[in-house]
Amino acid sequence: MTNKTVTDLIARSNRLGSDPKNTNYAGGNTSAKGTDVDPVTGKPVELLWVKGSGGDLGTLTESGLAVLRLDRMRSLVDVYPGVEREDEMVAAFDFCLHGRGGAAPSIDTAMHGLVDAAHVDHLHPDSGIALATSADGEALTKQIFGDRVVWIPWRRPGFQLGLDIAEIKRGNPQAIGTILGGHGITAWGDTSDEAEARSLEIIDTAQRYIEANGASAPFGAPVAGYGALPEAQRVSRAAALAPFVRGLASADRPQVGHFTDDPRVLEFLASEKHPRLAALGTSCPDHFLRIKVKPLVLDLPADAPIDDVKARLAELHQAYRADYQAYYDRHASPDSPAIRGADPAIVLIPGVGMFSYGKDKQTARVAGEFYLNAINVMRGAEAISTYAPIEESEKFRIEYWALEEAKLARMPQPKPLATRIALVTGAASGIGKAIATRLAAEGACVVIADLDAAKAQAAAEEIGSTDVAVGIAADVTDERAVQAAVDATVLVFGGIDIVVNNAGLSLSKSLLETTAADWDLQHNVMARGSFLVSKAAARALIDQKLGGDIIYISSKNSVFAGPNNIAYSATKADQAHQVRLLAAELGEHGVKVNGINPDGVVRGSGIFAGGWGAKRAAVYGVDEEDLGEFYAQRTLLKREVLPENIANAAFALCTSDFSHTTGLHVPVDAGVAAAFLR
Missing domain, CATH: 3.40.50.720 (NAD(P)-binding Rossmann-like Domain)
Structure with missing residues (x-):
């Protein structure tokens, strides 16, 4: 019988994860602490149930939870070797698993296990990340929430971040959660309902503040010639460009694509600030893991001749590849994973829309959804402040994280016709x-x-x-x-x-x-x-x-x-x-x-069922139901x-x-x- 704590956790996770205003696909994680019976001793044991690595909150089931013993996990604090070696702690989580352990623990497990609260939510809402990526995010957090929500400067996800949040919780008993600089939000509660309500309070309060106080045109004035083309022309142009753009995005390895002409994309590309903002790239770790640090953006008007567009895209693609290689070379160390390819995952065409790419259709579609999240974040940050994502070096540390490389290595081998x-x-x-x-x-x-x-x-x-x-x-x-x-x-x-x-x-x-x-x-x-x-x-x-x-x-x-x-x-x-x-x-x-x-x-x-079978049977003098066997018997292998x-x-x-x-x-x-x- 499923533990009620687990039932409540899954229900909360599904509610939060099914609403895109709360978190992106597969973004964030939730947890609950409680007791269950140890199958070996027959005695109660304190446990942590937390969404495992790579799962999605909106569709989470019990099999997607990692289950750890709290006493063993909290004991890891005593052997923590420091931030320079904190990646080792992920492997240590395996020694804290209860029973069969469930799903693989994620890097955020420490955040949930070390915070002294029965229920913890970590989410990536657009409104929360807009605050987290604002140049004066700390002051805004204080202004909006008072001492109810505490700002934490950017720190890469891991054991130290878990310790930091735990300390914030201890030192601020009035607080309901945090804004994680450059990243997202965390909230907690004594009950599952309380944690969920507090998460929603942070998300909705931030959104209301942006709407009430934000600039009316956060992306600046519209640029002549860059506005959305009429729908029929837009779709026709996208179809004419899609194969060519896919070829560019597949220079290193074949990709599947997705196209959207979402109004938010078209508005962004029609505005004067879009070249600067796009070049700054994304911030939330989930964003640039899926869509790289920044997109490729066409710098021609919406109605430029198709041949000119293709020629310019080819030039921009070469420049993008050179820039990405330089980014890798600037930050890679001898033990960094090899470069995973220098092609863009997102290609933006003013007046037309966005092409996104991945190893399969779902990955490509979700990549596009993530860039929509990034646009929403930039809109919010620019509305109330200035968009200021984390440093490029920090993005590289996430994108080429050894732990991320290990996760990729665990993925099943692609099928023979994958990407085709x-x-x-x-x-x-x-x-x-x-x-x-x-x-x-x-x-x-x-x-x-x-x-x-x-x-x-x-x-x-x-x-x-x-x-x-x-x-x-x-x-x-x-x-x-x-x-x-x-x-x-x-x-x-x-x-x-x-x-x-x-x-x-x-x-x-x-x-x-x-x-x-x-x-x-x-x-x-x-x-x-x-x-x-x-x-x-x-x-x-x-x-x-x-x-x-x-x-x-x-x-x-x-x-x-x-x-x-x-x-x-x-x-x-x-x-x-x-x-x-x-x-x-x-x-x-x-x-x-x-x-x-x-x-x-x-x-x-279908041909034989449409009358052809009866006529061929008549030609050969056999019953229609025997036609397949008749054909088989005239063959060398005698097979239908x-x-x-x-x-x-x-x-x-x-x-x-x-x-x-x-x-x-x-x-x-x-x-x-x-x-x-x-």
Whole structure:
């Protein structure tokens, strides 16, 4: 049975963490002290339950808590070697764990264990950090809170900070919490409700003060030409820039992207102070751990020609990399972790919005959320004072902390297709859905395009959250719709790496029964559709300069002459030759183009379910339910071909194992000798 102390702690954490005004994603931590039964002795023991390393308050569960014995943890004070060696104390926490210990203790554990209060909250609210990063934050804290909240100058999170806060609590019995310079807030209480109420009191009081006393235009006057473009123009411009910007942000390693045109971003970029403030960088440790010390900011008007924007971004990117390398060189010591890459995590485009990047969609999205937090902080600090983040050297100590490096080393190895972004047409069912599912399972972000938007969205929901898969409507015969699908892909995930031309249909008719409309329909969907999709995607692939894969789901019928199938087989032959033509043309850009030639995929196939199966069964003189087995028996391996078999081949072609293969047609037909490639 869960301890009530733990139940109350989790409920409090979830309430605080689910409201973005209180703390950023995965930011801050909460704790509770109480007693539980020692399973070894059967006697009560004093314990500390505290949010573990890397967890998120809004979604915290009991498994995300570290559980430590208070007596052992407090005894660490006697062996503390001093601030120069305080990192050693994190390893010492492991010797204080109770039972199985739960989650890994975080660097902030000392703050919670050493403060003499039953319940402690440490949060990163924008309003609190605005005070914490104000040039006269200490005086403002006194003015706003009197002696109810105490200012603590910046100190890197760790054991000494825990000792400092504990001393503040002892020396100021009237205080309910602290403002941590450059960092955030801490509050405490005798009960869980009291700690929560005091946290909210600090957050809300700071916010009310900023709103009542702050300057009306904290970012300064608007700058002509830098205002937000109209929405349609803004989104179109973002789509045109997204692949190019992603390519820049992926110079060291591929990244997934996220785009937002949040009004707060657009307002910031339209104001005169934004170049100075952006260059000062962020302050809260959570901020610059996720978004680096500062963003890359375009210094051209909102309506500058796209080619000029790209050229300038390329120049700024080189300057950013040189500046970041210099930052690393200024502060790195012989035992510092190696530089983790010099590309920006945040790219700001006046009039358009913000691109943010990370190892997956969630990381990229959260990075953008963190820069929004940073904008809010700068707005608040500039409204009541002057924004003054912590020193660059301190930022480096956090960013290249050995403890942070150890945390990164503990993360699981990425899946084979991690950071890759796929667009799969005709993917709401059958072969396309199987391919999308397999690519996502291997780490890719997937856009499922289908004529039926509702079915595409339902298929995406089956695969995972919108950080993994999204569904969109797309008619591959319509050039504008195809471009819209590619634009949607690059906007939602930052770019595009894999294109699977799978959309198709078939009408089984003899030559004399096939009408011109039958012929045009099949050629429009498969031959023309594949051409349009490949053309639109190729522009983005070339702009990214990251290579990529285009895969055509053709058919054994592209080389096998069967009866009553002229329109379908002819268009599949067209697709098959597109593979060869595009492989020859796009190779110089690192784009591989390959095809897959399945035999009749009956089970799970949208084409066969739509009447094609019945007609093919009639041609071969078998019952429709026996068609799959009929196809299997005519193969060399005597195996039925399933959608998952096609998906396996598509995945393989996208892996590094096929890095030197282009222009290939892979038969997935269980062995049809008449369809052997010659």
